[in-house]
Amino acid sequence: MKKILITGGAGFIGSHVVRKFVTKYPNYQIFNLDALTYAGNLENIADIENAPNYTFIKGDIVDGDFINNLFQEHQFDGVIHLAAESHVDRSITDPLSFVKTNVIGTMNLLNAAKTIWKDNSENKRFYHVSTDEVYGSLGAEGLFTETTSYDPNSPYSASKASSDHFVRAYGETYGLPYVITNCSNNYGTYHFPEKLIPLFINNIINNKPLPVYGDGKYTRDWLFVEDHAVAIDLVYHEGKNHHTYNIGGFNEWQNIDLVKLLCKLMDEKLGRTSGTSEQLITYVKDRPGHDLRYAIDASKINKELGWKPSVTFEQGLEKTIDWYLSNEKWLNNVTSGDYQKYYNEQYN
Ligand code: NAD
Ligand code: TYD
Numbered sequence: 001m002k003k004i005l006i007t008g009g010a011g012f013i014g015s016h017v018v019r020k021f022v023t024k025y026p027n028y029q030i031f032n033l034d035a036l037t038y039a040g041n042l043e044n045i046a047d048i049e050n051a052p053n054y055t056f057i058k059g060d061i062v063d064g065d066f067i068n069n070l071f072q073e074h075q076f077d078g079v080i081h082l083a084a085e086s087h088v089d090r091s092i093t094d095p096l097s098f099v100k101t102n103v104i105g106t107m108n109l110l111n112a113a114k115t116i117w118k119d120n121s122e123n124k125r126f127y128h129v130s131t132d133e134v135y136g137s138l139g140a141e142g143l144f145t146e147t148t149s150y151d152p153n154s155p156y157s158a159s160k161a162s163s164d165h166f167v168r169a170y171g172e173t174y175g176l177p178y179v180i181t182n183c184s185n186n187y188g189t190y191h192f193p194e195k196l197i198p199l200f201i202n203n204i205i206n207n208k209p210l211p212v213y214g215d216g217k218y219t220r221d222w223l224f225v226e227d228h229a230v231a232i233d234l235v236y237h238e239g240k241n242h243h244t245y246n247i248g249g250f251n252e253w254q255n256i257d258l259v260k261l262l263c264k265l266m267d268e269k270l271g272r273t274s275g276t277s278e279q280l281i282t283y284v285k286d287r288p289g290h291d292l293r294y295a296i297d298a299s300k301i302n303k304e305l306g307w308k309p310s311v312t313f314e315q316g317l318e319k320t321i322d323w324y325l326s327n328e329k330w331l332n333n334v335t336s337g338d339y340q341k342y343y344n345e346q347y348n
Contacts, residue, residue, distance in 0.1 A: 001053075002028045005076045007061060007109065008083030010034040012191045013129070015044035016229040017080060022048045024233070029053050031074060034083060035060045038338055043330055044190040061105030071112035080236060081109055082129045087194050088156045089346055092288060095155035102159035103166070110170045117176070126178045127236050128167045132221070132246065133157035134182060137291035144182070145297045146244045153289045171242050179239040181231065183247040184296045188225030188316065189323040193335060194342065196220075197317075200259060201324045202331060204266045204277045211347050214286035216256030219293040223249035224316035227309045234305045245305075248296025251313050256281075262317065269321055284347070 002025075009018035009032030022030050034040045036058055048054055059066055061083050083105060085091065085098045110126065117124045135144040136151030150165075152158040170176040191198040200210050231247045239245060253261075263277035270277075301307045311319070324331060 002077045003031065003074055004028050004078045004080065005031045005033060005070075005074070006080045006082065007033045008040070008081070010036055010040035010042055010044055010056075011082065011086070012039070012044075012188075013186055013225055013228060014082040015190050016188070016225050017082065017232050018045055018054075019048055020229045020233055021080075022051050022054045026053055029055070031055050031057055031076070033057045033059055033061070033070070037085075038342075039086065039192050041190075041334060043333065061108055062100050064108045064111070067108040067112045068115070071116045075116055076113070077123065078125045078127070078236065079109060079113055080127045080129065080232065081106065084160070085156070088133075088154045089194070089287065090342075091154055091156035091159070093345075095159075098155050098159040099162075102156075103162045106163035107166055110166060110176065114170060114174050114176055121175060121177050124177050125236065125241075126167065126170075126176055127232070128164060128178065128180045129232065130164050130180055130182045131157065131160050132182050132184045132248065132294050132296050133291065134161040134164055135294075138293040138295055140293070143295045143297035144246060146182075146246055146300055153291055157291075168242075177241050179235055179241065180244045181235055181239075181247050181301075182244065182296075183228055183231070184221035184223050184249055184294060186223055186225045186228050188320050189327075190330075191225070191320075193331065193339075196255065196258075197222075197262065197320065198324065200262055201266065201321060202335060204263065204280065205270070205324070205331075207280065209282040210259060210263075210277075210280045211282055211284040212255060212259060213284060214290060216254065216259070216283065218255050218290060219252050219295070220255070220258075221248045221250075221252050221295045222258070222313060222316075223247065223251065223309060224311050224319075227311065230310070231301060231307050234307050235301070238305050240304070245301040246296045246298050247301055247307075248298040249309050249313070250298065251309070252293075252295050253313070262321075265317060265321055269325060
């Protein structure tokens with residue numbers, strides 16, 4: 001039985017990856033390691049918690065001794081590393097916590113994998129799940145390819161760029177078998193309402209202002225999270241060793257257009273008069289260092305592994321909105337307590 005460690009599996013994307021691996025591969029033993037920070041939530045994976053091939057471990061990747069002991073004990077065959085501090089705005093107010101988790105935490109995992117695989121790294125794999133934000137910002141034209149130079153602008157993207165570099169360096173220097181994927185903005189179910197789409201869905205439900213940064217002309221390339229999980233499964237199993245793959249939605253939207261679409265769909269779902277939610281749009285102070293545009297050229301993963309998104313943006317958004325509207329308890333749980341403090345500090 002293959003033993004695979006997935007880190008950050010109680011978070012947004014990680015929960016979808018854990019669910020996919022636990023249900024699709026009954027012959028794998030899946031270990032989900034998560035510190036359960038504000039972004040981690042066991043409710044995200046409650047449906048598979050009793051599966052016989054699944055084990056949850058609460059722990060911090062920043063604790064090197066703990067990580068070394070865990071790898072010695074379980075002798076993992078593979079690591080899919082998603083645990084991270086992931087929100088740009090939080091990285092602006094607390095950059096050091098991003099260095100700790102995203103850089104030191106990744107280093108601890110790399111060192112532990114290198115140690116247990118030193119005599120035999122055949123069929124082993126260290127998979128780092130990264131972001132397109134490492135490439136910096138595009139102007140009006142062009143796409144990020146796998147050979148675009150790294151040019152991170154936020155403490156978040158700088159920490160992810162750093163961890164990517166260390167993963168690659170461990171591959172070159174110590175022969176660690178690795179793959180990296182750099183993915184565009186995800187959206188979907190179980191998304192913590194600090195990021196644009198779930199935050200705005202929650203605010204529309206509660207008739208609260210929709211804080212659009214700057215002029216709203218910033219552009220992102222959006223991918224449905226379940227399509228990202230499919231890509232991660234493919235790259236984990238079929239990606240070439242020491243390769244990077246870009247993953248994107250072929251789906252660019254200016255923030256303001258996306259927000260207006262969201263308002264329209266929400267009005268329909270909530271039975272509100274058309275135009276009601278748009279009145280909540282409020283332009284607010286811009287994010288410092290705000291990247292103008294991200295857009296991914298995902299032709300490598302498409303040509304080599306046959307991956308492409310399976311849902312249109314309208315289909316994915318509708319599934320997402322429906323899920324939030326029928327999971328009020330989840331939304332209320334994650335927006336109580338510390339969330340209110342964060343929200344007030346960020347927006348008031
Ligand atoms: P998330 O913030 O929803 O979840 C992160 C998870 O990591 C949480 O469960 C949290 O408890 C856990 N975690 C945080 N610090 C930890 C620590 N020190 N030790 C152990 N666990 C810890 O993040 P997400 O949006 O699901 O992103 C997952 C990964 O995918 C990240 O590496 C992120 O950089 C990358 N990524 C995200 C996006 C996106 O749009 N969300 C896009 C591309 C890449
Ligand atoms: P976000 O979801 O934080 O993802 P990222 O910064 O990693 O791309 O933000 C997506 C876009 O939405 C980005 O251009 C910033 C903008 N934004 C707002 O205008 N208002 C908000 O309250 C948030 C959270 C984001």
